Amino acid sequence: MHARGRLAGAIMSITLLGGLGAAGLPGAATASEPAQNYLVFYKDGGRDAAQRAAEAAGATIQARDDKLGYLVVRASDPERIGADPSVVGVTLDRPIGKTADAPVAPRAKRAEPAAKRVRSAQGADPLSDRQWDMKMIGATPTGSYAKARGSHKVLVGVIDTGIDGNHPDIAPNFNRALSRNFVIDQPDDENGKPLDGPCEHAGCKDPADVDDDGHGTHVASTIGSPINGIGVSGVAPDVSLVNLRAGTDSGFFFLKPTMDALEYAADVGVDVVNMSFYVDPWTFNCANNPSDTNRESLEQRAILEGMRRAITYAHTRGVTLVSAIGNESLDLGKVKTDTSSPDFPKGSEKKRVIDNTCLNVPAELDGVISVSSVGPSGRKAPYSDYGVEQTDIAAPGGDLFDAGTDLKGASREILAAAPEHVLRARGLLFADGKPKTPSVVRDCQGGKCAYYQYLEGTSMAAPHVTGVAALIIGRFGKPGTGGLQMDPAQVERLLYATATPKGCPTPRTYRYSTGESQVCEGPTAKNGFFGHGLVNAARAATVTS
Template sequence: MVLAAAVTTVVATAPAATAAPAAEQGPAAEYVVAFTGSPEAATAAVQAAGGSVTDVTEEVGVALVTSSNTRFLDDVRARGEIAGAARNHAVGTSDPGMPHRFADERPAGRPGGGGPGHGGGPAGHGPGEEPLADLQWDMEMIGATPDAAQRRATGKGVDVGIMDSGIDASHPDLARNFDAARSRNFTTDMPDIDGPCEVPSCVDPADVDENGHGTHVAGIVAADDNGFGIGGVAPDATLVNVRAGQDSGYFFLYETVAALVYSAEIRLDVVNMSFYTDPWLYNCTSRDEYLEGTVTDEELAEQRLVRDLLGGALGYASSRGVTLVSSAGNAATDLAAPTRTDETSPDYPPDAARPRVVANTCLTLPTEAPNVISVSAVGPSTTKADYSNYGLGDIDIAAPGGWYRDLVGTPAYMTAGNLILSSYPLQAAIAEGLADPNGQPVDDMSVRYCDAAGVCGFYTYLQGTSMAAPHVAGVAALVVEAFGRPTGHGGRALDPAVVARVLAWSAEDHPCPAGGVEDYSDEGRDPVAYNAVCQGTTDVNGLYGEGIVDAAAAVGGR
């Protein structure tokens, strides 16, 4: 586990203590332990319960612990210094073959045909536009272009944390904006779910992305306006990798909390979070919230701990000036409905899920936490994408996320151009079969761009609220530059509450559809599963929140 010096990392030395002789030993497992006193007292309590502290994030009172004691959770919870404990993830598992976590963001049944890629310099673009700008309908929709918002702000002096699967810092569109000195990886590869470790420590360097998701998100936020490939919303913002996601796409509790605290300690301006925290899609606090399905005491304790620790870490980050932006989720779920059906939790270990129906007081995190801007997704028609979660009071703002089935009845229906094009690591693309061994796209869902000097970059099309959130994070960076106060050394800072207000009042209002229901039958979707009831007004409603984010309006560019 890697923590920066800015975060107080303590592995306290305490008097040796042993677990009770009767403790039964099993495979080593990893736990998150919350404590109320000092790290030293917590370490002693953990040791007495048969555990070993491997890391501490003192700012929010949480420790990462390993133990082979099969009764560790019961034993450590009985200690007075301990506020709560839960499994983080097993150190070793017997469930290999974890599927790509973000597979639903690459539409099935896509057309083949071998995309040849693009090459050469700009042609047919407006002044200052990037060579692939004609493929970025999303930037045009929100006015994040050189002739609109970027006349007033480009994100210069603003630090954006990408809390994801990593960032490929070698990508030509990201290299100049990447801050290697402050980037950190808080995860350790787990071979049974992440594949073989690439380095002996199993802790990947902070400048790589074996998954691809984080690099795609980073390009949306801040791909460089360098006459190469694409442009991001805030092309001069600084990108800081605060990796909390495994190669396989899991985001475990301790890693997420540690990354949030670190983001606060180094005073990032904006953090993008395109994920939910494993293993629970919805986190409940009592049995009364379970309407169907069963739950154990340990599972409830785990869900409560997720809520408490994430809530604390998110609040800590917000209080230190971090604007927090999160994707709303891709389950086509009305988050404002009284109940929620969950067929995936717990999603770790793999195949552990038990279907349940829970009350809407069971929260998906981080998107439903206070101090977090929750983002739904629209396609190029500005209609809410069929997959996007929604709900009055849950969605704060909408943004382009791509929608493969948009523009039904036109030649654009079910084409790559309806999705979001962004940067992608070449090696990940080859490993996933998006590119051949020579780096050429295998179909028109990806693009390879090379300049006259022979420098090449790989890009792919994805859809999801994961793609919508970084558009908002990028606009937040523009707002911080435009209205923030100087911090020295060229930096800017702005209260997250002010950023949220600017995003809200500048968003482009989007009314509910006629009749109050967005019907996806024409797009070939099951009405029961996908049709979305739109509650609210043109000003604020459940599908679009305050409206579609507008970069140009947010900074006075139009």
């Protein structure tokens, strides 16, 4: 499931997937409603008309983004602005969505990773025997590692809660120069209750090498932990990892920081982006739902339009986009009700009737490769969302209930890097650094210790696909702005062509040990559980274009 409806991947106490909001529940405007900042999306050619409509409603223009077609206005009556025919949608610009902490250079130079790369003689790392996921997709010394490991020229963006750029199993591949943080921590919510926690840095803005949650570090590690004689190895162990932080410490991913991250990725030449989240506060965004107020409909239309524009902007500039499909055990093509939205502010959730026109974003948007999750036996994980229209490809994401394979003591979840300070804050380490739980693993080599954590979810599945996409780009991409250049459509074609075909179970109604049943539809070539099949790094490392 989504952690509290945000992180599309990790099944844990926190959730990641969304955006942070300002004070005030969605609803009708009141005479005493204070002015707040809103994003106003206008139709093509409608910028001037939208600006006039905003000013007529008493709003002041704060900023604009001509690339994605929206204004930032300060207003107290967003519905009046939204009623103008030039306006597509209006949503709050929540206070954590800020601009990048450095200007974007039109043709940014690629920066070399900070630390020296080290290849171990055996071609795998000390904890590789616990990485059943890598064995499943052929990311091993006798598989893809022998043929393709990616390249430092391949820029892999991770839109998440951040990356611990100082982790020993991240640092050699961490691109500090291009990494950015697009959010500002908010210690308390609008009711004065703890949200992100105390500010650790000036201005409440974490440096671009910090992850106070752990989700983004885990994702980055699965993609590109180097083969360096410590811990684990990633799918593409020689790539450059770029932190594009759009998630808050509390796990929300709101619209503006997410759009900022995608726009920045496109402008600096990032090659492939991993998105293991959904955009808050709506699990499903409906353009015209009778169950919603006018204000709520305007907000959801803005999220749909804003994300479509950001995805299109990145995709047309050569960014391959990979997303976790979600963890609610739902057939996304047949969802009838939504009880988890809006998830911010806390307590504003309501039950509403929805249909297939209501979309989970970014997973259900055109141009995005949506990834379902499998366990060690290869069955679809029970938590993973699915759907014959929505599932593009499958990858290992973990399944604690999957008893079909002997892992010789390793967990049925995915092992990847974790920030030590996060583990300590959660009480998972003793004072001397030893783990208190088998879910945390410490590896010490040459006087240096690093930490790893087992997690499961579609958030853990997506980075396997992102890593294989990076291998493909490393082999066939051409020099371009920032990283390499390869048409995302070609990357997608090769991902599917090299996937291991995997048909629906027999019978198609699969019953899990919990008693839950899910129905798989579609042929082996493209079905609701596995899409085009199970991603395969070994085949991607040898395929001819």
